Amino acid sequence: MTHKFKVGDRVQVIRDSKIEIDTITFKDGTIYQLQDKSWVEDCRLAPAPALVKVPQNVKEQIELALHYNQQNKENALEGLLQDYYIRTEYESESVGEWIANNFAKFISAVLGGYEVEKEPLYKxxxxxxxxxxLLFGEDEYTFQVRYESESHESWKKRYSEREIKDIDTEFGTNYWAFAVQVEEGEG
Known part of the structure; x- marks a missing residue:
């Protein structure tokens, strides 16, 4: 029995005795068109492995490396590993830490694709x-604690952990002590 695929699914396809990852763009019965415009029978397809989840700052490093290496994943990986092992030149220590703690995931992310972790948000x-x-941000330099009923729709009221800690550092506050995680979909 073959797997049922739909448009938008990531799949593994067997071509020239190699397994490649592609995305289905059109379906006609048991024949599928892939993103590279080729047509493939369903018997040559298998579900693609799940994408690795990476933090936003790791995504930015991968995108930068791919850009400088004309989207060549192997060269980008080589450059990223040189930065990590030889030069230790990541602006953020957390990128190097993440690579050290998730080495296999990092290689999979560069070579096979990734998705960005949703960072928890807090009020x-x-x-x-x-x-x-609540703490409201009118712009990147102006923050006020106001009653929730006084909220203006354009004011920011959800922050990442990093943003809150940056506000605490810059303004000498301790808002992190009052942070409450926002559930997805919560208004």
Whole structure:
């Protein structure tokens, strides 16, 4: 029995005795058109392995390396590994740390594709009696703690951990102590 695929699925396809990863763009019965415009029978397809999840800063390093290496994944990987092992030149220590702790995932991400981890977001909730106050960002330099009912739609009210800690460092505050994780889809 063959697997049922739909348009948009990532698949493994056997071509010239090699396994390649591609995406289905059109389906006609049991024949599929792939992103590279080739047509393949369903018996030559298998589900692609799940994409590796990487943090945003690792994604940025991979994209930069691919750009400088004309999208050649092997050359990009070589350059990234040289940066990691020889020069240790990552701007962010967390990129080097992530590579050290997830080496096989890193190689898979560069060579086979990846998706970006959704970073948890937080609200800064300060309870004042029975009212809730939130930290709102009017722009990147102006932050105010205001009652939730006074919120303006354009004000930012969700922050990543890094953003909150940067605000704490820059303004000498301790908002991280009041951070409450926002559930996905929460308003």
């Amino acid at each position: 800064i909730v300060i309870v004042d009696g029975e009212d809730r106050q």
